[in-house]
Amino acid sequence: MNVKPITAKFVAEIEDIDVRSISGDEFNELHRAWLEYGVLRLRNQPLDEDELQTFSANFGPLEEIPLGRLPEVVRRKIKNRFVTQLSNIVVDGKPIGGLGNAEASWHSDMTYVETPPPASVLLGVEIPETGGDTYFADQNAAYEALPDDLRARVAGLTIKHDAAHTSIGSLRPGFEPFDDPREAPGAVHPIVITHPETGQKTLYLGRREWAYVPGMTLADSEALLDALWAYAARPENVWRQVWQPGDLIIWDNRRVLHRRDDFDQNARRLMKRCQVLSREAITG
Ligand code: OGA
Ligand code: MN
Numbered sequence: 274m275n276v277k278p279i280t281a282k283f284v285a286e287i288e289d290i291d292v293r294s295i296s297g298d299e300f301n302e303l304h305r306a307w308l309e310y311g312v313l314r315l316r317n318q319p320l321d322e323d324e325l326q327t328f329s330a331n332f333g334p335l336e337e338i339p340l341g342r343l344p345e346v347v348r349r350k351i352k353n354r355f356v357t358q359l360s361n362i363v364v365d366g367k368p369i370g371g372l373g374n375a376e377a378s379w380h381s382d383m384t385y386v387e388t389p390p391p392a393s394v395l396l397g398v399e400i401p402e403t404g405g406d407t408y409f410a411d412q413n414a415a416y417e418a419l420p421d422d423l424r425a426r427v428a429g430l431t432i433k434h435d436a437a438h439t440s441i442g443s444l445r446p447g448f449e450p451f452d453d454p455r456e457a458p459g460a461v462h463p464i465v466i467t468h469p470e471t472g473q474k475t476l477y478l479g480r481r482e483w484a485y486v487p488g489m490t491l492a493d494s495e496a497l498l499d500a501l502w503a504y505a506a507r508p509e510n511v512w513r514q515v516w517q518p519g520d521l522i523i524w525d526n527r528r529v530l531h532r533r534d535d536f537d538q539n540a541r542r543l544m545k546r547c548q549v550l551s552r553e554a555i556t557g
Contacts, residue, residue, distance in 0.1 A: 274287060274288070274289055274290040274299050274302060274303070275287070275288040275289050276302070276306045278310065279314075279512060280512070282309075282310070282411070282413075282414070283310055283311055283312065283409075283411040283413075283414065283510070283512065284310055284311070284312040284313075284314070284409065284512045285306050285309075285310040285312075285313055285314075286313075286314050286315075286316075287303060287306065287313050287314070287315045288315075288316075290303075290315065291318070292315060292318050292320070292324075292328045292521065293318075293320065293324050293327075293328070295328065295331070300331045304331075304332070307392070307523055307525060308470055308471055308525065311409070311411055311413070311524065311525045311528045311529045312409045312512065312522065312523070312524045312525070312529055313522065313523045313524075314514065314520060314521070314522050315520070315521040315522075315523075316517065316519060316520055316521075317519045318396070318519050318520070318521040319518070319519040320396055320521070322352055322353040322356045322545060323353060325356055325394065325396055325545055325547055326353055326355045326356055326547055328394070329355075329392075329394040329547035329549065330355075330547075332391070332392045332394070332523075332549045333391070333392070333549045333550060333552065334549070334550045335355040335547050335548065335549060335550060336355070336383075336390055336547075336548040336549070336550050337354050337355060338351070338354055338355070338356070338357045350364075350369070355547055356545050356546070356547055357370070357371065357545070357546045357547075357548070358370030358371070358543065358544070358545055358546075359371050359372045359395075359542075359543075359544040359545075359546060360372075360399075360541075360542060360543045360544065361373045361374040361536070361538055361540075361541070361542055362399075362541050362542075362543060369543075370543065370544070371439070372439070372440070372441055372533070373441065373538075374405075374535055374536050374537065374538045374540075374542070375441040375442075375535050376441065376532075376533065376534060376535040377439075377440035377441050377531075377532055377533040378440060378441075378442070378480060378481065378482065378532055379410065379480060379481065379505065379506055379530045379531070379532040380440045380479060380480035380530060380531065380532065381477075381479060381480075381526050381527075381529065381530055381531070382526050382548060383526075383548070384434040384460070384462065384477070384479035384480075385434040385435055385436035385458075385459035385460055385479070386436070386460055387460045387554065387555075388550075388551035388552075388553070388554055388555070389460075389526060389527075389551060389555065390526050390548040390549050390550065390551055391525065391526060391527055391549055391551055391552075391553075392523060392524070392525065392526060392548070392549040393523070393524055393526050393546060393547075393548050393549075394521065394522075394523050394546065394547045394548075394549075395407075395521070395522045395523075395524075395544055395545075395546045396519075396520070396521050396544065396545045396546070397516040397517065397518055397519065397520040397521075397522075397544055398518060398543040398544060398545055399518065399541045399542055399543040400516045400517060400518050400542060401536045401537060401540030401541065401542050402540065403536070403537075403540075404534050404535060404536025404537060404540070405516065405533060405534055405535075405536035405540075405542050406513055406514060406515050406516070406533070406534045407513075407514045407516070407522070407531055407532070407533045407534075408506075408511055408512065408513050408514070408531060408532050408533070408534075409511065409512050409514070409524060409529045409530070409531050410505060410506040410507075410510055410511045410529060410530040410531070410532075411510045411511075411512075411528065411529060412475045412476040412477065412478070412505070412528055412529060412530060413468075413473050413474070413475050413528055414507075414509075414510040415476040415504050415505050415506075415507070415510060416465060416474050416475055416476040418504045418507060418510070419476070419501075419504055423500060423501070423504075424465075426497070427464040427465060427497070427501065428465065429463075429557070430463070430464050430486055430488075430497075431461045431462060431463055431464060431486065431487055432461070432462060432464055432477075432478065432479060432484050432485070432486055432498075433454075433457060433459055433460070433461045433484065433485045433486075433487055434459045434460055434461070434462060434479040434480070434484065435454070435457040435458070435459045435479075435480070435482065435483030435484060436448070436457070436458050436459035436460070437449075437450075437451070437457055437458055437459070437483070438482060438483060440480065440532075440533075442482065453491070454483045454484060454485040454491065454494070454495075455485050455491060457483040457484075457485060461487060462477055462479070462555045463477065463555065463556065463557030464476070464477060464478070464486075464501070465477065465557060466527065466555050466556065466557060467556060467557065468527055468528060469527075469553045469556070471528075473528075475527060475528050476501065476504070476505060477527070477555065478498075478501060478502065478505055478530070481498060481502050484498055486498065505530060506530065506532075526548075527555070
């Protein structure tokens with residue numbers, strides 16, 4: 274197994290490994306690389322759902338997909354309750370996965386719960402000719418780029434992370450619409466967190482839409498969030514993944530943001546994802 278950094282500190286390509294037959298020692302090396310780089314890409318891993326689940330479970334117990342929220346027709350077709358599909362493909366009039374073909378804005382996954390997943394494992398299955406690229410932004414670097422006065426201002430402050438909307442901006446089933454971020458339901462986390470495994474300070478913004486800094490006026494909260502987001506995804510800290518079928522990306526959801534380009538609805542895109550259950554609360 275070969276760990277090939279794509280930049281000095283962020284994103285590595287893992288070569289010469291078939292994750293279907295990964296040994297304990299190899300997994301430990303991969304896990305160390307994941308903590309060091311935040312994002313790993315492994316090409317040519319054409320896993321089925323059981324293989325994706327088995328490999329992902331090396332990182333810890335997995336999140337079950339929220340079956341209750343899915344339409345019955347989709348629920349009946351689910352083969353594996355730990356694998357989520359993201360897709361624009363429509364079968365019998367129903368999408369077979371989440372997010373459709375829309376652009377997904379910068380976010381990390383499920384930060385609106387108290388203990389968000391530490392790792393996400395995303396497999397490219399069917400990939401359009403163009404569009405649907407996924408981008409990752411290093412939030413250790415974003416924290417380091419903050420000017421001293423901004424860093425001092427956010428020490429001890431928190432953000433409330435909106436649970437009601439998806440990363441394409443649509444309302445999740447079971448939530449009522451609102452038009453004031455102060456009313457958004459969701460977990461509150463420190464703006465700067467200490468990574469539980471690396472000890473590094475990381476900017477932890479979740480997503481811009483419907484975020485709110487508790488204790489502030491709405492105008493002050495909006496201004497502070499805008500100031501922080503100006504540092505979140507600077508081009509020098511962003512890496513773009515152009516997918517091939519069989520690409521497997523593992524990211525540290527505590528340390529990186531991701532976003533996705535939209536793509537042509539006439540093209541087919543199918544991704545499969547496992548998320549690891551958190552064992553640790555997010556702390557400042
Ligand atoms: C995700 C996600 C983007 C993509 O899996 O959490 O946001 O490229 N995916 O489909
Ligand atoms: Mn996501």
